[in-house]
Amino acid sequence: MDRDTEQLDKALELWQDVDIEHPRLNARVWARVANEDSEPAALPNFFNLVQSILNRPVYAAVFVVACVLGGLLLAELRVAQQQVVRGEQLAESYKQVIDPLIKDTYLFE
Amino acid sequence: MWKSLSVLVIGLACGLVAHFSYVDAYAPGCFSADAECEMEWLRSELDLSEEQFARITRLHGDREREIRTLSRKVRDLELLLAELEAERVTNGYVDYLEIRNYLKAKRKLDEACVKSTSDLIASVGDVMNVDQRKRYFSIVQSRIN
Numbered sequence: 001m002d003r004d005t006e007q008l009d010k011a012l013e014l015w016q017d018v019d020i021e022h023p024r025l026n027a028r029v030w031a032r033v034a035n036e037d038s039e040p041a042a043l044p045n046f047f048n049l050v051q052s053i054l055n056r057p058v059y060a061a062v063f064v065v066a067c068v069l070g071g072l073l074l075a076e077l078r079v080a081q082q083q084v085v086r087g088e089q090l091a092e093s094y095k096q097v098i099d100p101l102i103k104d105t106y107l108f109e
Numbered sequence: 110m111w112k113s114l115s116v117l118v119i120g121l122a123c124g125l126v127a128h129f130s131y132v133d134a135y136a137p138g139c140f141s142a143d144a145e146c147e148m149e150w151l152r153s154e155l156d157l158s159e160e161q162f163a164r165i166t167r168l169h170g171d172r173e174r175e176i177r178t179l180s181r182k183v184r185d186l187e188l189l190l191a192e193l194e195a196e197r198v199t200n201g202y203v204d205y206l207e208i209r210n211y212l213k214a215k216r217k218l219d220e221a222c223v224k225s226t227s228d229l230i231a232s233v234g235d236v237m238n239v240d241q242r243k244r245y246f247s248i249v250q251s252r253i254n
Contacts, residue, residue: 050113050117051110051113053113054112054113054116054117055112055113060113060116063116063117063120064116064119064120064123066120067120067121067123067124067127068123068124068127069127070124071123071124071125071126071127071128071131072127072128072131074128075127075128075129075130075131075132075135076131076135078132078136079131079132079135079136079137082136082137083137086137086150087150087154090146090147090150091248093147094147094150094151094248094249095249097144097147097169097176098169098172098176098226098229098230098249099176099222099226100176100177100179100180100182100183100222100225100226101183101219101222101223101226
C-alpha cells in the first residue's frame with residue numbers, strides 16, 4: 001500500500017511539469033482515493049442501491065409483496081393462455097365427437 | 110448485506126409459491142382427450158344448468174352408436190379407395206364400376222353423416238337458451254349445414 005502511495009505521489013509530481021490547467025490536482029486525487037477507501041465499492045452502484053433499499057423494513061416488505069403480486073399476475077396470464085389453448089383443443093375434439101366425417105371420432109370410448 | 114440478500118430470497122420464494130399455487134388452483138383441470146372432458150368443457154363454456162347438462166349428455170349418449178357406426182363406414186370406404194388406388198398404381202388396372210359404386214356409397218354416407226351431425230346439433234341447441242345456443246353454434250359453426 002505504501003509503495004502504491006509513493007508511486008502515486010511520484011506520478012502526481014510529474015504532472016506539475018505539464019503545462020495544462022489542473023488546479024489542486026493533488027488534493028482532488030487524494031480526496032477521491034480517500035473516498036473510495038471509506039466506501040468499499042466491491043459491489044457495483046446498482047447493488048449498493050438495492051442493498052440500501054432492502055435494508056429498510058418498509059421497502060423490504062414492499063419488495064416481498066411486489067414479488068407475490070408479480071407471481072400472481074404471471075400465473076393469471078399463464079392460466080388464461082392455457083385456458084384459451086385448451087378451449088380450442090376441446091372445441092376441435094368436440095367436433096370430432098359429433099361428426100363421423102372427421103377422423104378419430106372416439107365418442108364415449 | 111446478508112439482510113438484503115435474505116429479503117431478496119424471501120421475496121422471490123414468496124413470488125414463486127404464489128405463482129405455482131395459483132396455477133395449481135386455476136389451471137384447466139381436464140387435460141385428457143375423452144368425451145367426458147369435452148362435455149365438462151361444454152358445460153363450463155356454455156354455463157349449462159345441471160338439467161341441461163344431463164339432457165345434453167343423454168342426447169350425445171343416444172347418438173353414440175349411430176355416430177360410431179357411420180364413422181366406421183367412413184373408414185371402410187377410405188380403405189376401399191386406398192385399395193383401388195393401390196391396384197391402379199401396381200397393376201395399372203382401373204375398375205370403373207367399383208369406383209362408381211364407391212362414389213355412390215360415399216355420397217350417400219356423406220349425406221347420412223351430415224344429417225346425423227346436423228340433427229344432433231339441432232337437438233342439443235333445443236335444450237339451450239338463446240345465448241347458449243348462439244355460443245354453441247359459433248363453436249360448431251363449420252359442422253352446421
